[in-house]
Amino acid sequence: MxxxxxxxxxxxxxxxxxxxxxxxxxxxxxxxxxxxxxxxxxxxxxxxxxxxxxxxxxxxxxxxxxxxxxxxxxxxxxxxxxxxxxxxxxxxxxxxxxxxxxxxxxxxxxxxxxxxxxxxxxxxxxxxxxxxxxxxxxxxxxxxxxxxxxxxxxxxxxxxxxxxxxxxxxxxxxxxxxxxxxxxxxxxxxxxxxxxxxxxxxxxxxxxxxxxxxxxLKGPAFVRVRARSEMAPRVAAVLATADKAASAIDEPLADGIASWRVPVFGPGDRDKIVANLGAAGLGVVEIAQGRSDLEETFLTLTSEEALR
Structure with a gap:
């Protein structure tokens, strides 16, 4: 309640x-x-x-x-x-x-x-x-x-x-x-x-x-998604639709794997990302959860909002 x-x-x-x-x-x-x-x-x-x-x-x-x-x-x-x-x-x-x-x-x-x-x-x-x-x-x-x-x-x-x-x-x-x-x-x-x-x-x-x-503040703060570099444009397009989270592509890894870190704000956000990728028929190498500090999240959100 x-x-x-x-x-x-x-x-x-x-x-x-x-x-x-x-x-x-x-x-x-x-x-x-x-x-x-x-x-x-x-x-x-x-x-x-x-x-x-x-x-x-x-x-x-x-x-x-x-x-x-x-x-x-x-x-x-x-x-x-x-x-x-x-x-x-x-x-x-x-x-x-x-x-x-x-x-x-x-x-x-x-x-x-x-x-x-x-x-x-x-x-x-x-x-x-x-x-x-x-x-x-x-x-x-x-x-x-x-x-x-x-x-x-x-x-x-x-x-x-x-x-x-x-x-x-x-x-x-x-x-x-x-x-x-x-x-x-x-x-x-x-x-x-x-x-x-x-x-x-x-x-x-x-x-x-x-x-x-x-x-x-107790759960994960971001989801890291990794996929083969040739799939990067399609995966990035799906991740860009995530609510309140514009995905950013990290530098491609040496073995040809591209990586994204997508901010999440609630326990259901990771499941939404997985569902969206599945609905688009995209397989990924890895989906992992992690934490970033609140300062990073705050600066990211307020900077994105200021640019609108």
Whole structure:
């Protein structure tokens, strides 16, 4: 069951189309990374998802609730940590979390149990009486996460959560997020491709408001096809029809074998390539799966899109 569903989502500011017909789903306990340069629509999508903005067209559902028609119910199932986390630096950690819990409608034993659970999950037991403004950047980010999971949301939304953290804090934060993903779905944005690759199950790549691809970060990233060089033109023509993947011929090998590497973005893409080659009556020497890093995929997709 999908926790998040975007269908035909668009957002227009006057003549500017910030988000252009974006559709994808995020499953239970899945971490999805939103990637794209500045102005690609990442933050706009997050603001629509969390109810801060209304879409121009399309629908968004969280835990089965429409974020526009059933906004209150949808927001009650979301935890949100914006890029500049809204903390009160003069308050103590326990004081701030209790305040946020009461805003969520908790009191009495329910509030105390919620606070204890959040402090334990985020490693805040030893800093509960410290003033927030005196905490390190890493611990302030933990407090932000704690307030976002007090109500045990179905969806946790993180906007550029590692900004300003040092390398050790980034590693610690990564482990915290992985732990939280055992109990909720997470959508996270970051400019750091390596962080998304390390933490997310899939990455949605955006450019100029359009969704270029959703790539599985756990499975294969490309399919390598090898065939006899005399068959190269026919094989290349079939591979060029692959969805979202213009095939590139590698240098022919010494034994007269031509080679292609075709990006794939989901578990069914390899089967489609095999089926297309079979339907064209083409036999190949080898079809193998492999991985390329997310940076390579991102640059390839955005470069191809920029040329259109």
């Amino acid at each position: 999908a926790v998040v569903t975007l269908q035909g989502l668009s957002k227009r500011y006057g003549a500017h189309l910030a988000v252009d017909n974006v559709s994808f789903e995020v499953g239970q306990r899945e971490i999805l990374g939103l990637l794209g340069p500045n102005g690609s629509g990442k933050t706009t999508i997050l603001r629509i998802l969390t109810g801060y903005l209304r879409p121009s067209t399309g629908t968004v559902h969280v835990a089965g609730f429409d974020v526009v028609r059933e906004g209150r119910a949808a927001r009650g199932r979301i935890g949100y940590v914006p890029e500049d986390a809204p903390l009160y630096p003069h308050m103590r950690v326990n004081e701030f979390l209790a305040f946020m819990g009461r805003l969520r409608g908790f009191d009495g034993d329910t509030l105390q149990a919620s606070l204890a659970r959040a402090r334990q999950r985020l490693g805040l037991e030893d800093v509960g009486e410290m003033i927030i403004g005196r905490l390190s950047r890493g611990y302030r980010q933990r407090v932000s996460l704690a307030q976002a999971v007090l109500h045990e949301p179905d969806l946790l939304v993180l906007d550029e959560p590692t900004n300003g953290l040092d390398p050790r804090q980034i590693i610690e934060f990564r482990e915290l997020v992985r732990g939280l993903a055992q109990q909720c779905t997470i959508v996270v944005t970051s400019h750091i491709l390596g962080e998304i690759e390390r933490i997310a199950d899939r990455a949605a790549i955006l450019l100029k408001g359009r969704l270029l691809a959703v790539r599985d």
